[in-house]
Amino acid sequence: MASIDFPQAVIELVSALKKLPGVGPRSAERIAVWMIQHKKANPAILAEALEKAEAQVGSCPSCGFFIDDAGCSVCQASHRDQSLLCVVEQATDVIPMERSGVFEGMYHCLGGKLAPLDNITPDDLRISSLLQRVQASPDTEVILALSADVEGEATANYIDELLSPLDCKVTRIAHGLPAGGGLENADQLTLMRALQGRR
Amino acid sequence: MASIDFPQAVIELVSALKKLPGVGPRSAERIAVWMIQHKKANPAILAEALEKAEAQVGSCPSCGFFIDDAGCSVCQASHRDQSLLCVVEQATDVIPMERSGVFEGMYHCLGGKLAPLDNITPDDLRISSLLQRVQASPDTEVILALSADVEGEATANYIDELLSPLDCKVTRIAHGLPAGGGLENADQLTLMRALQGRR
Secondary structure, three states, rough: OOOOOOOOHHHHHHHHHHOOOOOOOHHHHHHHHHHOOOEEEEEEHHHHHHHHHHOEEEEOOOOOEEEEEEEEOOOOOOOEEEEEEEEEEHHHHHHHHHHHHHOOOEEEOOOOOOOOHHOOOOHHHHHHHHHHHHHHHOEEEEOOOOOOHHHHHHHHHHHHHHHHHHOEEEEEOOOOOOOOOOOHHOOOHHHHHHHHHHO | OOOOOHHHHHHHHHHHHHOOOOOOHHHHHHHHHHHHHHHOOHHHHHHHHHHHHHHHOOOOOHHHHHHHOOEOOOOOOOOOEEEEEEEOOOOHHHHEEEEEHHOOOOEOOOOOOOOOOEOHHHOOHHHHHHHHHHHHOOOOOOEEEOOOOHHHHHHHHHHHHHHHHOEEEEEEOOOOOOOOOHHHHHHHHHHHHHHOOOO
C-alpha cells in the first residue's frame, strides 16, 4: 500500500534543494515546506534571482573574477593601482580581500591550486594568462595570496619559478599568528612560520 | 572608493537565499557562488521546481494536508481506515507518521496549536472543520497526536472537551520514554508521564 507523501511538486523541489552545498535532506524539506506555507516568502523572487544569475554572470577572460553585462569590475577599475597584481585561488577570494579594505591593486584568480592527486595541473589553472599579463607590464609586483597549505605553497612555488625569468617583483602574503590568536591556540606549523617570518 | 563586490545578479541571489530558514549570510553566499561555478548544477532546474511548487501546491480544504492538481492524497485514499482520524498540528506531521508505517487511518491537520501568548486562538486552527468531520461520521475514533508540550496538551484538552458531547471515542498518543532512551537521559516530566502511562 502506497503511503501518503508530499505532492510531486514538493518532492521535486526538495530534490533540487538537496543538491545545494550545505543543505541536507532535512533542511531541504524544511525549506520547501516553509516556502509553500509562507506565501509571502514568494518563491518566484528566488526563482527569478536564480535565472538572472545564471544568465548574466560569467567569468572575466582576463582576471577570472565574476562578470556580468556591465563587464569586469576588477579590470575596469581605473582608479586602482595597476602596478600591484594579487594572485588568489578562487574568484570568491577577492571578496574578503576587498571587504578588508587593505588592498587597492588588481587581481588575478587562478581558479584553484595545483593538486596532482586530484589531477589539477598547471593547465587547469589560469597560469598562462597570468604569465601574459605580467609579460605585458613587467613593472608589476605580483603578490601571491594563496592558501597556507601544501597545495597553496606548491602553487606559489611553481608560479614564483615561472615568473623568475621575467625580472618582476614576486612577494607572498605573510603566514603567522592570526589576529587575536594567542600562542596557546597556534599549531606547530603556524608557530614555525610566525618565527621564520619575524621582522 | 567603491570596493569590488559580486555582480548585482549574485548579490540579489544571495539576498533571496538568505531569507530561507536555516540559511545564513555565509551559506547563502556559498550556495550562490556554487550555483554559478557549477554550471552543471543547473539553477534553472531549481527555479522551475520552485515555480511549479508555488503554482501547484495548496492546502486541502477538508484535512489540511498539501494538495496538488491531483487532489488530496489523504482524503482520496479509499483503502485507508476511515474510522480512525489522527489529529496532528502541522501538515508536515503527516510525513513522519506515514514513514513510520504504523498508522493507516485518516488525518486532520490543525495548522498549529493553541498559544494564547502568540494570539493563536481556536479560530486560527482548523478546529471547526474537525468538528464537522466528526459530526458527519460519529463512529470515528479521534486520535490526538499533538506535541508533548504545554500548548500541545492545552490544544488536546480543548478538542477533547469540544468532542465530548459527540459521543465519539477520543484517545491520545502515549507520552513516555523514547525508543532507545535510557532512564538516565529522561527528564523529570518524561519520567512522570512514563510512570503515569504505565500499562
